[in-house]
Amino acid sequence: MQKKIIAPGYMHDFQCLGGDCEDTCCQKWDINLDKKHYDLLAEKVISNPDDKELFDKYTCLHDESASSGNNYAYIKLNESGYCPFLNTAGLCHLHDHYGVEPLSDVCAFFPRVLSEYDSSTELTGALSCPEVVRLCLFDDSDLYAMTKISPAVLPREEYPVSRKIDAPEDGYQKHFTEVREQMILLMADNDYAFETRLYFLANFSSRLASHYHYGCETTKSVAEEIKRFQNKDVKNQLDDYFFKFSNTEPVAVIVIQAILQLRIQHEGNDKLSQLAARILENYKVDYERSEDFDVYGENIPPELLSKSFLQHWDKLNSRYGAVLEEYLARYVINCLQREWFISMPDPFVYIHMLTIRVAVLRFLITSHPEIIEMVNSDISFEDSINHFNEKIVEIVYLYARSIDHNHTFLHVVFQAIREQQMMSFDYSMAFIKL
Numbered sequence: 001m002q003k004k005i006i007a008p009g010y011m012h013d014f015q016c017l018g019g020d021c022e023d024t025c026c027q028k029w030d031i032n033l034d035k036k037h038y039d040l041l042a043e044k045v046i047s048n049p050d051d052k053e054l055f056d057k058y059t060c061l062h063d064e065s066a067s068s069g070n071n072y073a074y075i076k077l078n079e080s081g082y083c084p085f086l087n088t089a090g091l092c093h094l095h096d097h098y099g100v101e102p103l104s105d106v107c108a109f110f111p112r113v114l115s116e117y118d119s120s121t122e123l124t125g126a127l128s129c130p131e132v133v134r135l136c137l138f139d140d141s142d143l144y145a146m147t148k149i150s151p152a153v154l155p156r157e158e159y160p161v162s163r164k165i166d167a168p169e170d171g172y173q174k175h176f177t178e179v180r181e182q183m184i185l186l187m188a189d190n191d192y193a194f195e196t197r198l199y200f201l202a203n204f205s206s207r208l209a210s211h212y213h214y215g216c217e218t219t220k221s222v223a224e225e226i227k228r229f230q231n232k233d234v235k236n237q238l239d240d241y242f243f244k245f246s247n248t249e250p251v252a253v254i255v256i257q258a259i260l261q262l263r264i265q266h267e268g269n270d271k272l273s274q275l276a277a278r279i280l281e282n283y284k285v286d287y288e289r290s291e292d293f294d295v296y297g298e299n300i301p302p303e304l305l306s307k308s309f310l311q312h313w314d315k316l317n318s319r320y321g322a323v324l325e326e327y328l329a330r331y332v333i334n335c336l337q338r339e340w341f342i343s344m345p346d347p348f349v350y351i352h353m354l355t356i357r358v359a360v361l362r363f364l365i366t367s368h369p370e371i372i373e374m375v376n377s378d379i380s381f382e383d384s385i386n387h388f389n390e391k392i393v394e395i396v397y398l399y400a401r402s403i404d405h406n407h408t409f410l411h412v413v414f415q416a417i418r419e420q421q422m423m424s425f426d427y428s429m430a431f432i433k434l
């Protein structure tokens, strides 16, 4: 029996922009082909010698050790880093000529992510697509609740499933949807500031983690903790505590700077690394011009980097704070819906890593040269909001392409945080109160 498909409001209307996209996804990434569609495509291109030549030149089989049904072959990018089948109008030539049927799952379905839990299939959108970012952050439709959609909105009937739980194996999987729902409700509660909501998430997940984790049996503390966080008095107490807490340690900027430097070292040519390098360089130039330069010498001391960042943040916050809160909350909810925290050993580890990702993203937005220029100018909120939104879309999709969806890179960050013994609630506050 076909499962019902549910999706947040913004994915009900998603359409790929094709040739009108500002930054096609058919570039820079490895494009994997599953065996079924590789065979179908190989059969189709026989009828056209030019296509056959391109197919033979650019499609390669994975080594036997790395080969599987889903990752059977891949398309090599051309010398300019683009998919060789992208035509001059920015459209997929193979799609144009042979329809969606022989396309690989990745090509046919990106940026859709499909996950199955019990009798439902959840459709969410990857933020590495700028159009998904626009819909997810700015669309008025309901982001929080997933509602039923017609299977006809999918590119083809048979769809790839990124993750799946048919019958929960342990208490961790069994309570997954109710815990995730509570996390989403906490993040959606706009009676509180965005930072407080992140603090709620860290607190909630940290309290849960001692009983509720990978391999645990059914645990009644889950229901108790959910109930606790539904109580307004508890939330108000936490809110109060959170605002009284003052973070004076620059630990977050040390970690953020290290993550960005690592990214630049790994992949200096990608657009996010170039932006990060520009941002760090600008901070350095500012610092070199300051009177502190003589005192401290070459490297920016973390206290001063933190101070400069906060100056930019205060200005940004006073003009765009309210809209940015909403965008960041929507970003977090997209992550909660799409990524499934049970891929991590316990809910706190997931939320802590997400908090660090939010801190890096907030640093990039606040320090973006064009955003700094905007907040330093006399231009009004109304006259600049469209430009501000364009910059947000650009930063978020580049960030998702280079960091959020780069599992290898995230794993390196995860290991480093663990080795530095920073995977604890004590450090959450530093990243939330960046």
Ligand code: SF4
Residues within 6 Å of the ligand: 015, 016, 017, 018, 021, 022, 023, 024, 025, 026, 110, 111, 128, 129, 130, 131, 132
């Ligand atoms: S990034 Fe999104 S909108 Fe752009 S070409 Fe890819 S799927 Fe289409």
